[in-house]
Amino acid sequence: MARNKFDIDENLESPFDIRHFRRALVYIRKQQTPMIIAFILSALSAGIALSAPLIIQHVVDVTIPAKDKSGLVFWSALTLATIVVSVVLATIRSRIMTSVGQDIIFDIRTDLFKHLQELPFQYYDDRPQGKILIRVVNYVNAVSDVLSNGIINFILEILNLLFIAIFMFAVDVKLSLVILAGLPVFMCVILLIKTRQRRAWQAVSNKSSNLNAYLQESISGIRVTQIFTREKHNEGLFTRLATSYRDTWMRTMYLNFLIPFSVDNLATIVTTAIYFVGLLALSPGEVTFGVILAMSSYAARFWQPILNISNLYNSFINAVAYLERIFETLDEKVTISDVPDALALPPIQGRVTFDDVTFAYDPGHNILEHLSFDVRPGESIALVGPTGAGKTTVVNLISRFYNISGGQIRIDGHDISEVTLKSLRSQMGIMLQDSFIFSGTIMDNIRYGKLDATEEEVIAAAKTVCADEFIREFEDGYMTEVNERGSKLSQGQRQLISFARTLLADPRILILDEATSSIDARTERLLQKGLNELLKGRTSFIIAHRLSTVKNCDRIMYVADKGIAESGSHDELMALRGRYYKLYTAQKMETSA
Structure with a gap:
């Protein structure tokens, strides 16, 4: 084709x-x-x-x-x-x-x-x-x-x-x-x-x-x-x-x-x-x-x-x-599938380990090479760095949207290539920058990832991400019909609904890929309060270009040169005065200007 x-x-x-x-x-x-x-x-x-x-x-x-x-x-x-x-x-x-x-x-x-x-x-x-x-x-x-x-x-x-x-x-x-x-x-x-x-x-x-x-x-x-x-x-x-x-x-x-x-x-x-x-x-x-x-x-x-x-x-x-x-x-090959005799991943604590991982979208052009790191259960990790360095690739590999070229990725000690995709992804919440809204009601869209959720659970998730207020402003509230891709909603509203959809699934591992990029500063501050509570006890990976939104993460990884160039807390990386320091300082100067 x-x-x-x-x-x-x-x-x-x-x-x-x-x-x-x-x-x-x-x-x-x-x-x-x-x-x-x-x-x-x-x-x-x-x-x-x-x-x-x-x-x-x-x-x-x-x-x-x-x-x-x-x-x-x-x-x-x-x-x-x-x-x-x-x-x-x-x-x-x-x-x-x-x-x-x-x-x-x-x-x-x-x-x-x-x-x-x-x-x-x-x-x-x-x-x-x-x-x-x-x-x-x-x-x-x-x-x-x-x-x-x-x-x-x-x-x-x-x-x-x-x-x-x-x-x-x-x-x-x-x-x-x-x-x-x-x-x-x-x-x-x-x-x-x-x-x-x-x-x-x-x-x-x-x-x-x-x-x-x-x-x-x-x-x-x-x-x-x-x-x-x-x-x-x-x-x-x-x-x-x-x-x-x-x-x-x-x-x-x-x-x-x-x-x-x-x-x-x-x-x-x-x-x-x-x-x-x-x-x-x-x-x-x-x-x-x-x-x-x-x-x-x-x-x-x-x-x-x-x-x-x-x-x-x-x-x-x-x-x-x-x-x-x-x-x-x-006959198109399903390259991402369950291996023979794949086991169901048991309920996880959230420990994520990359062991000498190499990955390429096209053979011979590696995006990541010999990448190794270990994330403790409940730890919040920020992935920062230049565009195209491989930040989104890292979180895509955790969810096994692509197969790695070499090495091993483990969750709670289980090789993710040997467990079923359903048992793996059902314990993850993934929030992407491009928030897709399906035709139907707002209630249906939030409930998309957890069909058995009650109305009370849906509303609670919406309140956590500060979506409840604008939803109730609609004449039909949560029963408001939205078109494909959410044409009746603003980009920020679509992202908040997608946030509620992700959080309703109650994942043990939360992945946020530029999840707040279309939300105004006031809403982002309100949302951050809810997220801080939600992230407690969950392993989280957060990708953001605005470094002010990730400075409180337990660890910040600067992705560059096909791997992790720098890793540490905000204060540790600022003291190092390396790449993260230069990027953060430049952004702060731009904001001040």
């Missing part, structure tokens, strides 16, 4: 690989019972419908010449009955297959969503979200009909073609050969355009994916767009992508309509040839008018399955390309 680019086509051009279809059979087998019933109903419907031309032949050649009025009524009623029964069976079959198709969509989409929930942060950092979404929505929709209706229809059309041929030759061999004479011409048309048609549909998918990726990016960044008045420029980008999609679609439709155009014209030519051969070339004793009518009807029916099979084949080849992308996502 293209990395962070909405204007680069995904390469869907690949040779046919039956393995993807075999994997898809897992979803098909779950629906085999209703599919078998639908197949039987379809076969019965098709068989009954094929009897209509024979009835017409009998009526024209026998009943009408004999002036048999009662027979005419009987055969007319029988013809009507065949039509009604065929329609009823086809309707039942259609309802069954609609349900089957939706069940297949549900199963594939559920597996995709479940897998996406488990993929590491880096997967999403490297890919446009729009191109991930289109696999879960559009691509799954594209393959569902082929995996359900497509398989049954393909088999039915083959059988239908065989039945029609049997009926045709049973009525008249010579006129049947006239009908088959157009088949080589049609095969030449298919061979000429099938590759171009497949590539054209793949191009449509690419342009749709690009458009979807840019649309998602534009909606997410609409505030920045309006701040910098980029509306006209972005409109131009969108127009270019939409125009490319429209042009590609029109070229694809041109190719797509060549097949029905060819079939319609060949069917017309063949039907004309039947009348010509039947009425002019053959003697009256060889063929009756009823036979000619029956054969012209079979000619129309014969070419329809051929058209359907060619369309199904093209859809099948395209679906395999989509399946490749779906299974590519499902």
Whole structure:
């Protein structure tokens, strides 16, 4: 998949690989019972419908010449009955297959969503979200009909073609050969355009994916767009992508309509040839008018399955390309997962040990090297230093959002790589700078990390972080509905709600990554009082650029040069007059100025 680019086509051009279809059979087998019933109903419907031309032949050649009025009524009623029964069976079959198709969509989409929930942060950092979404929505929709209706229809059309041929030759061999004479011409048309048609549909998918990726990016960044008045420029980008999609679609439709155009014209030519051969070339004793009518009807029916099979084949080849992308996502490695026989981490005290830890996001470019330190239970640790030094990386490693390259990280003596992720992260509270608010009520957002929390517990957490006051100012209080990302809330309010959400989980280890960056100084002072009480007895890691907020921590670690350059209390580091001293002094001078 293209990395962070909405204007680069995904390469869907690949040779046919039956393995993807075999994997898809897992979803098909779950629906085999209703599919078998639908197949039987379809076969019965098709068989009954094929009897209509024979009835017409009998009526024209026998009943009408004999002036048999009662027979005419009987055969007319029988013809009507065949039509009604065929329609009823086809309707039942259609309802069954609609349900089957939706069940297949549900199963594939559920597996995709479940897998996406488990993929590491880096997967999403490297890919446009729009191109991930289109696999879960559009691509799954594209393959569902082929995996359900497509398989049954393909088999039915083959059988239908065989039945029609049997009926045709049973009525008249010579006129049947006239009908088959157009088949080589049609095969030449298919061979000429099938590759171009497949590539054209793949191009449509690419342009749709690009458009979807840019649309998602534009909606997410609409505030920045309006701040910098980029509306006209972005409109131009969108127009270019939409125009490319429209042009590609029109070229694809041109190719797509060549097949029905060819079939319609060949069917017309063949039907004309039947009348010509039947009425002019053959003697009256060889063929009756009823036979000619029956054969012209079979000619129309014969070419329809051929058209359907060619369309199904093209859809099948395209679906395999989509399946490749779906299974590519499902095959994406979950690099952060429980090891075999992983143990549940028992209730922890909060001792954290880094033992000779080395880490790199990209091989060969270490962010941390041979990092070692030990944190006692209940100790508060501040991580400070220049941007990009690795402060956030350290706390991400504690939560095991990434696997380390070397060394060992232990909590209460347990190697975190050998315990279950759920038991590890459930005992941690992580507050990030980017506070994400989900659509729903404020109560739901605070309760997100602890679904069984009572209203009293939610309100207590909100009071601790000084969020209760502004929440009660809303007309519906804690039941106030907020939109995705909390568009009704200020950045500071979103952070306070996220704070309450983190604290409600009652973690033993608390991680605050620039958690107070969007809160005003007055609220921060009030919040600090609550935090001081909350941090008692908990191990905490606090990342902050404003050093005044961390000067009271038990220990301050200055992260630089791929490790801990300085470590100690505020007073100890100030006395050392090293990097921390220079940074703190510079900030104090800026504040004074």
